[in-house]
Amino acid sequence: MSFPIALWQGPSPDGSDEAAFAALDAALRAAAAMGAITLVAPEVFLPGYNQPDIPAHAQLRGGPWHQRLAALAQSHGCGIVIGYAERDGERIYNSAIALDAAGREIGHYRKVQLFGPREKSIYAPGDAVSVFDLGGIRAALLICYDIEFAPLVRSLAEMGADLILVPTANPEPNTHVSRLVVPAHAINHGVTIVYANYCGTEGDIAYCGASVIAAPDAAVLAAAGPGPALLVADIDRQPDPALMQTQLIDYRPI
Template identity: 55%
Template sequence: MKLALYQGPAISGATEEAFACIGTQLNGAAAAGARMLVMPELFLPGYNQPEMHGSLSQPRGGAWETRLAALAHEAGCGLTIGWAEREGDRVYNAATAFGPDGAVLGHYRKIQLFGPMEAASFVPGDAYCTFEFGGMKAALLICYDVEFAPHVRALAEQGVSLVLVPTANPAGFDHVQNYTVPGRAAEMGLTIVYANYCGTDAGLPFGGRSLIAGPLGDALVSAGRGEALLVADLGVLGDLPKAALSTQLTDYREL
């Protein structure tokens, strides 16, 4: 199975430009044989856009979700993307995974809100999300969530082997891409798709360096600082030496 990620600049607002970008990247991923494309956190309506998070946020089953499902179906490629979800008077930093047929596979609300902007804009989520995809048990996390080892461990304990992570990691935090994400993947012997922004959003610069980290902690593919569409074939993981995979889940001794 092939997976793709898109690293690109934020597009403020749920504009036709934003949806055109999503469609273009889905078609590119599908042409490369990918079954799932992961895009950044809060791609709709933009990450560093607190005034839009409240005014433009949408409910489940609304126009955004309907249109995203249609784009995935048209391309024949799954899509995992971050967006601002409204439920009554609450707004969540959310992500939804759609299958290649456009069906919703999973929906997740970010548990670990980062910084004052997110705390002011969103209510934290309180549950994990897992689903079957391509013969693997998959899960969703969003950005800061994956930096917490207990969350990744909790998913691994549920049998998850693939974690899809829309991200908005600012410049200056390269240790997350260089060490934390590969470390989380290696600790629990799973694959993590980490899709970040590049460029700036309302004055906030992003670090880029998106990657797909394999279960030995190595980067199957990785981006630089600019726009990129990356594809990795998980078939290569079938040749991994089993003795090299982490056994922390079975070896851990609690004191």
């Protein structure tokens, strides 16, 4: 059985819904043509991570953004995981959703580990994880900085997650996250991690690209450079048994 997962790395839409959905339409069309189960896109892609007035753009869960995303997924027969600015009453969340190929929401997550003073001034932190079924695989959502926290990754592994889907907005010069941190967490916790970043610039942020799909034995199944890329990898592969770790079983607290 194959299980292809697609990852799209591209520039920010800079607050333009039309630019965002045109890019997603093209990426989903290509991903579906390659048989992908779902496509993972960057953090706060709607309206763009570094836009100047996020609260003015933020939308309700299930609002117009969701409806357009659902229509795209259904049209192409390919699911999508994407970050967006979510409004819930007076609060704004850095959120992500997973839609299946029929456009149904199967996962929803609010970023727990907010990064830096800007995020903390805009967003309220989430307080729950999201684990769900994706085509028969136990999957979970994290967002950017979340993936750097071992206890959070460990909690998902303990809940049975085999696949962690991560929209991100990682700036220069932090390529160590995709080169080192993501593969290390993949092998240490026995999970596949799909880490989807931006490329290019947005305001005063230069993104480092370097999106990656890492397997439970730390094998890099696909990796992007600094420019736009659509990656597809079949994650249904047998990891090297000699490299599989047993920390979840062996850990002995003191």
